[in-house]
Amino acid sequence: MTIRALPQISSSRNGLGAFVLxxxxxxxxxxxxxxxxKGMNGFIKxxxxxxxxxNPQIEFTVSPRxxxxxxIVANYINGREKAICVRNMEPYEILKKIELLRDASGEKVRKVTKPVTSINESVRGVWSPYHGNGLRV
Amino acid sequence: MKRLRVDRWTSQLLVARPGAAASTPVSALRSAAVSRAAAVRHRSTAAAPQPLQEDDYFDGTDHPRFPPLESIPPRSISLPSPLPERALQSAKLAALHARLSLSPNVPLQTLARALVDASADANPEFNNTNLAFVGRTLINYHVAEMLMVRYPRLPMEILFGAMKGYAGPVSLHQVARSWGVEHAAAPGGEVDPGLLQFSLSKKGDAITGMGYKRAELEGIKKFKWRHGISSRVVFDNEFGEVVEDDEHDVEQLRARRDTEYGNQYTRALAQQAYSTAAWAVVGAIYTHCGREAAKNFIRAHVLSRTLDLSKLFVFKRPTRELSMLCAREEFELPVARLLSETGRLSRTPVFVVGIFSGKDKLGEAAAPSLEQARNKAAMNTLKAWYLYSPGEQARVPSDMLVDDAKPWEPAHIDMGEVISW
Known part of the structure; x- marks a missing residue:
């Protein structure tokens, strides 16, 4: 046999087929x-x-401390957790915070410098100096 | 004279000690609560009702110090897996059901059963073996169908590799993890039904695998006997791998299980349990919602993943295979031509070589030596041939199973890979 297959694993693209929160x-x-x-108690009520x-996808627990x-402590599928202290906040401020936690991906907050992040290869391809007409110096 | 209370004697004997429960057979445990109730009913003189026995509700914790959040049914701790009716109270399970956007037709009890591995509960009426078998065949079918229609020229080895990349246990383990499934530290009747339950101390004896154990297995392992691709289709599992009992190194790894945190053996068990759960969820959807729902679920969660098939190929003699291919397809003999080069005498030369058949350029590649460039160009040419695709929208045979399907247009069927040696 001249052809062999290397072991590879398919990689996930959340949101392309199904979206998992x-x-x-x-x-x-x-x-x-x-x-x-005070605000937290009002929010809970x-x-x-x-x-x-x-948001039935999320398992909620409410406990006294x-x-x-x-x-509010949120746990994510990637194993990380994010916590927000909501002291002295009004119920609607807390709602904003809990929505922020719900919509987060769980990744560390990083500065995004590129307009597009993709696992796909560039459509244009990598520039090659050996193709085209070249540059006359 | 004080009366002898015989009924008290028998009831004392009937109360099971928590420690003694482990040695009781499973079937006896399932009916233990019933037999106890029957024994109470047979008493002739029940003067006062017995106070509730602490042992019945023992769940392994110190109740005065840690009051339980959930009232667990009596004798739960002695069961190998949680009772089905507890699935309705599990927040984790309800969240998982919603996270996967499952139809309300899939009951929580079935989803809970899909999370019980055969190593946790040996009873096939309470574990996920049967659901997993259904799910496994469905996933394999849909992945194979997609690959065959979308890449009709894939060589058999690569097809097996791609099957494993999409539907193999490693991949499905990641799928189940990406659903947010967590596992219990140890299986038992008292754990939350929303947790995946499998045992790290033993393997489930359920047969979920495919393929047959070959009679010449020892020779294949020891002397690397040739086993051709056709025999792999018949004898081996769905990924063309020889079926073998992986018990040789297991004993040693099992002995190390308690002394180190996670080893190869425990990781393999966890991976197996997660992938079985993923199969079982698909099986549950098929059982309760039917073929189309299962197909949509597989498409959304398994086929939507991406795998670069061009990274699977390893060629041994690409130039020879290319010339065989051109001879078979009656193309002109392939010729490698140098397209451009730079720094031939330098430390980092680059040669760009193209493969031409007559006037058609079949492929090209750049490499630091002429020989390498020619080989790489031949590989690129072969990949371009083998990875021909009629497009992502090509219809698969199972699309014809719906009632109002458009008439079938025949899919491309290739004559097969190039046979060379």
Whole structure:
């Protein structure tokens, strides 16, 4: 046999066939007593049920954390977690924060310098000095 | 005179100690709760109801210190896998169901069953073996069909390699991970049904593999006996790999299991369990929603992944194979011509060589030596031939199974790869 196959694994392209939301679980922590949790308690009572019903892909837990600031901790499919402290925030500010955590991919926040990031090869190809008419010096 | 309470004696004997549960056979455990209820009913004089036995609800934790979040049914800890009705209370399972956008026709109980590996629960009525077998055949079918229609000239070796790249256990392990499936540290009746359950201490004995064990397996392994591609189609598994029992090094690795954190053996078990779960989810969709839903799911989660087939090829004698190909297709004999070059006498020369058949250029490549450039150009030419594709939109045979399908237009069928030696 002159042809052999190298072992290769196909790579995933989330969103091309199916889209899987990258946020897996969210843990909401509140304190019953402390003033910094006032907005969080209001959020859990008023806005949170609707938000949780609209996002069934995410597993939510709500737990007390007495004498501490309220926190939202999100876990992602890539194994990372992101936490946002929501002390002294109003319920609608907290809703913004929880939406930010839901929409995040879980990757580290990096500066994007290129307009396009792709796993596909460039359509134009890599420039070659041996093709074309060349440059007359 | 104080009355002897015989019923108390028997009930004392019937209460199972938590430690003793492990040695009880599985079938006995499943019916243990029933038999206990029956024993209570047979009492002749039940003066006062017995206080609830702590042992029945024992779930391995210290309840006064750590009150349970969920009330686990009695004797759950003695079961090998969680009870099906607990699937309805699992938040993880509901989230997974929504994350995969599964139809409401797929019940949570079936999804929970798809996450129980045969190594966790040996009972095929509670583990995912049967679902996985259905799912595996479906995934293999759709991947093979897609590859054959989209790349009709692929050599058999490459076809097997591409099959493994899309539908192999490594790939499906990644698919299941990308669904956010997590695994329990150890299987048992008390774990959340939304976690993948498999045992690291033993292998499931369920047969989910395909292919036959060859009689000449020892010779193939020891002396590398030739086993041709046709016999691989018949005897070997769906990826053309020889079926063998991988028990030789396992004993040593198993012994190291407790002393080190994860080794080759445990990783292989985890990979196997994850890929089996991915198969089983497809099997569950097929069972409850039918053929089209399963096909759409496979297309969305398996076929949508990307694999660069040109990176699979390894050629041994590309120039000879190319001349055989040209002879077979009645092209003019291929000739390698130097298109351009630079720095022939320098440390880094570059030669661009093209392969021509008559006036047609079949391929070209650049390399630092003439010989290499010619070989690379021949490889590029062969890849260009083998990777011919009628396009991404080519219809596959299973498209004809829907009721209002347009008439079938015959797909391209190639005469096959070049036979050379």
């Amino acid at each position: 990258q946020c897996k679980t969210m843990n909401l922590y509140y304190c019953d007593w402390a003033g910094s949790s 008023s806005l949170f049920p609707k938000f949780a019903a609209a 007495p004498s501490k600031h309220p926190v």
